[in-house]
Amino acid sequence: MSKITNLIFKGKPHYITQKFSDKHNGTDYGIYHKKIPQYAIENGTITYVGVDNNGSKYIKILYPRINKTFLQGHFDTIYVKENDEVNSNTVLGLTGMSGNATGIHLHLSIIDNESRSYINPEEYANNYVENTNINNNDEPITYIVKTDDNLSIIALKYH
Numbered sequence: 001m002s003k004i005t006n007l008i009f010k011g012k013p014h015y016i017t018q019k020f021s022d023k024h025n026g027t028d029y030g031i032y033h034k035k036i037p038q039y040a041i042e043n044g045t046i047t048y049v050g051v052d053n054n055g056s057k058y059i060k061i062l063y064p065r066i067n068k069t070f071l072q073g074h075f076d077t078i079y080v081k082e083n084d085e086v087n088s089n090t091v092l093g094l095t096g097m098s099g100n101a102t103g104i105h106l107h108l109s110i111i112d113n114e115s116r117s118y119i120n121p122e123e124y125a126n127n128y129v130e131n132t133n134i135n136n137n138d139e140p141i142t143y144i145v146k147t148d149d150n151l152s153i154i155a156l157k158y159h
Contacts, residue, residue: 002122002125002126003125003128003130004125004128005029005106005125007039007042007088008106008108009038009039009106014029014031014032014106015029015030016028016029016030017030017105019122020120020122026071026073026107026108026121027107027108027121027122028105028106028107028108029105029108030104031104031105031106034095035077035094035095035096035104036095037091037093037094037095038075038092038094038095039088039089039090039091040061040086040087040090040092041063041070042065042066042087042088042130043064043065043086043088043131044062044063044085044086045061045062045064045083045085045086046059046060046061046080046082046083046084046086047060047062047069047082049078049082051098054100055098055099055100056073056075056098056099056100056107057073057074057075057076057078057093057096057098057099058071058072058075058107059071059075059078059080061092062113065131067112067113067114068110068111068112068113068119069110069113070108070109070110070111071107071111072092072107073099073107074097074098074101074105074107075092075094075095075098076093076094076095076096076098077093077094077096078092080092108121109121
């Protein structure tokens with residue numbers, strides 16, 4: 001599957017059950033009828049924890065580096081609360097089927113914070129660059145350019 005859902009599910013098997021469309025502002029990912037942990041994809045902040053009009057337990061996570069908000073829905077159990085700081089090791093909760101759902105799955109919507117528009121998660125995942133900056137001090141970083149690199153990709157990786 002995509003880089004993003006592999007990060008959310010830590011590589012556990014999953015598949016698309018409903019695609020992004022004009023009528024469905026996210027993509028649904030089945031996980032073989034199991035309640036499994038969902039993780040944050042990188043450093044971010046929980047901006048909302050609640051239940052929608054259809055009874056789905058969901059959260060919103062602001063990821064400042066990529067300037068996107070992820071809405072993850074249909075949780076069985078949520079372990080985080082508003083204003084929590086999260087990282088790729090943070091378990092957000094367990095995948096479930098709360099609300100209007102026919103099976104255990106993740107509903108993932110990605111919102112571009114600049115345009116306030118919904119983005120197809122599968123298309124966005126094709127361009128997502130993981131934050132590989134593990135150098136937290138101000139020492140210079142040496143990087144060797146590889147085929148298909150461009151300045152934007154390198155800048156996102158290393159700030």
